[in-house]
Amino acid sequence: MSKPELKTLVTEYVHGKIEKHNEIKQDLISQILSSDSHSIFDETERVSYTDLNYRDQARPWLPLFFDNIKPYMNDFVKLFMHDNWAIHHTWYFRYLKGEYSQWHVHPDCSWTNVYFLQLPDKKSRTTLLNASSGEEVIIADVEEGDIISFPSTVIHCSKPNMFDEDKIVIAFNSDIYDTKVHKTYPVETYKRTTIKDFNTEERKAAKQREERNRDNVE
Ligand SMILES: [Fe+2]
Numbered sequence: 713m714s715k716p717e718l719k720t721l722v723t724e725y726v727h728g729k730i731e732k733h734n735e736i737k738q739d740l741i742s743q744i745l746s747s748d749s750h751s752i753f754d755e756t757e758r759v760s761y762t763d764l765n766y767r768d769q770a771r772p773w774l775p776l777f778f779d780n781i782k783p784y785m786n787d788f789v790k791l792f793m794h795d796n797w798a799i800h801h802t803w804y805f806r807y808l809k810g811e812y813s814q815w816h817v818h819p820d821c822s823w824t825n826v827y828f829l830q831l832p833d834k835k836s837r838t839t840l841l842n843a844s845s846g847e848e849v850i851i852a853d854v855e856e857g858d859i860i861s862f863p864s865t866v867i868h869c870s871k872p873n874m875f876d877e878d879k880i881v882i883a884f885n886s887d888i889y890d891t892k893v894h895k896t897y898p899v900e901t902y903k904r905t906t907i908k909d910f911n912t913e914e915r916k917a918a919k920q921r922e923e924r925n926r927d928n929v930e
């Protein structure tokens with residue numbers, strides 16, 4: 713093997729909802745519309761209003777967003793048997809008719825997250841790219857108020873908004889840490905093809921073996 717090859721493992725993504733989306737949508741949009749913004753018209757993006765360049769700064773709409781993203785993030789880390797999470801950067805994109813983001817990835821983080829604050833039509837959903845097959849993947853049941861999270865190495869884009877209504881998304885980068893996976897699945901699981909088969913009895917036996925081994929070493 714002279715050059716590295718792309719192999720396929722399992723790639724998980726998470727699909728959830730902002731519980732109070734209907735209650736906060738208008739306030740959040742109003743705050744975003746009155747925030748400082750800039751445009752991007754280059755080979756990567758065509759978007760009239762965003763605060764991407766201010767993503768390291770405090771902005772008026774962030775507190776309302778953070779209050780409502782916390783429950784999702786707390787549930788999110790549990791899915792991966794972790795205890796804590798961090799959000800590094802947060803920004804909005806407001807796509808007018810015809811505007812889009814080209815294929816890209818998010819560097820310097822583990823997860824890319826997209827909250828669909830205003831989605832004029834399902835055809836405007838974020839599109840992912842399967843790098844192994846070259847096929848586009850559209851998460852079929854995404855609707856306004858939903859949030860999707862996927863590994864930051866997954867290439868994705870926002871296809872042109874074909875509608876008169878603006879498409880508004882809030883994107884953010886995140887990491888998870890403080891894993892507790894070793895407490896649920898001791899290292900003996902390496903022998904198995906799937907950790908889902910690892911039942912309670914086997915876990916108990918593995919724990920006892922671990923304790924015996926530790927006692928022998930001490
Ligand atoms: Fe993105």
